[in-house]
Ligand SMILES: Cc1cc2nc3c(=O)[nH]c(=O)nc-3n(C[C@H](O)[C@H](O)[C@H](O)COP(=O)(O)O)c2cc1C
Ligand SMILES: [Fe+2]
């Protein structure tokens with residue numbers, strides 16, 4: 001009987017016929033970025049860890065457990081759910097890479113834990129993650145959109161928010177420690193994750209934009225409304241999650257500025273305009289330079305007050321693409 | 325004074341330039357425009373893991389024209405801080421190779437604050453250049 005059911009032809013992926021150049025570009029960047037936690041000398045942070053108070057240690061373990069949960073969701077549900085909607089075989093491959101890298105991210109938090117913490121503390125944090133209402137609420141919101149059969153564009157919205165917004169209440173803390181010269185090797189590992197998430201959010205947001213263009217104007221308006229209302233719902237959860245974690249160390253307000261800043265970037269990845277005004281996105285400069293060390297050393301003409309326009313000297317070039 | 329910009333199919337830089345509301349020449353992969361007056365270049369960054377290839381190929385082809393390059397007054401770089409030290413690297417590479425200043429860096433399609441600062445900065449730059457030319 002089963003021979004009668006028509007099934008589509010099985011197709012082999014041909015990387016010599018790529019219909020969307022972004023697939024190859026992003027594949028190349030993601031594979032060039034590949035890393036494993038074993039490459040980072042986490043044990044150099046053992047002494048620094050001992051200088052944190054008990055509360056600070058517990059906060060850090062919880063923050064990393066929360067991040068582990070999001071990476072787990074993205075590895076085992078999110079990226080595979082997006083694969084079902086892929087419009088090119090190359091997109092499926094990129095998503096397979098993303099799914100695998102999320103599994104590496106999730107595992108790397110366990111490397112941090114086994115280097116720095118005691119087993120009981122780790123187990124307690126995983127129990128906390130299962131019981132914390134705010135963490136569970138954000139995972140549930142995203143998982144709703146990942147359910148089989150749900151709207152492909154809504155899946156991509158949820159996924160871009162996870163990649164480009166929901167992680168950042170957690171990423172704040174290692175950047176904060178690093179700005180105070182604490183847990184600097186751990187921060188190096190987190191920066192590798194942060195760089196990966198930028199490409200993930202970019203790519204899923206890009207595929208969202210390609211999908212949205214094919215819709216009617218009415219559908220586009222509906223989808224845009226959906227994106228903004230989901231962002232508001234997630235933001236409310238993030239506010240509560242942030243307060244519950246960071247009130248004790250007095251950092252809640254600064255973390256919220258970081259959330260606003262990243263919510264804007266998530267919206268831009270989807271092709272929308274940023275929402276939060278500059279007055280609430282002024283993140284502590286120490287956090288910004290922990291994120292991109294050395295990037296602000298050269299004062300650009302438009303940013304520096306009073307700096308004047310100076311013509312530099314051009315340098316000879318060795319790359320074959322530049323003729324001069 | 326004019327603007328020239330490159331933006332890939334993700335369109336962030338194009339959205340940034342549209343919000344600036346100033347006339348600008350788009351650099352398309354096929355036939356790059358030739359600039360005959362002083363101009364500022366706006367380009368995103370696309371480096372590999374090691375910081376190589378930060379300047380998009382169409383921008384390199386555009387700058388390979390000596391006349392065009394001779395009119396370049398400065399560069400504004402798009403990017404994303406998540407790339408760490410490589411944030412806005414295309415701006416530094418072009419600044420070093422062409423001997424012009426990197427005027428500004430912004431993330432993705434830029435915020436309202438970026439738009440204001442770039443508009444003001446460009447005004448200031450035009451004024452300075454005109455006064456030195458006079
Ligand atoms: C493959 C890839 C590599 C990138 N590399 C960098 C980088 O090295 N530094 C940086 O600041 N931004 C980097 N970005 C971010 C882009 O510069 C940013 O998303 C920009 O807004 C893209 O502009 P466009 O949409 O106009 O092409 C990269 C993005 C991708 C997809
Ligand atoms: Fe991840």
Ligand SMILES: [Fe+2]
Pocket residue numbers: 074102163196197200201
């Ligand atoms: Fe990711």
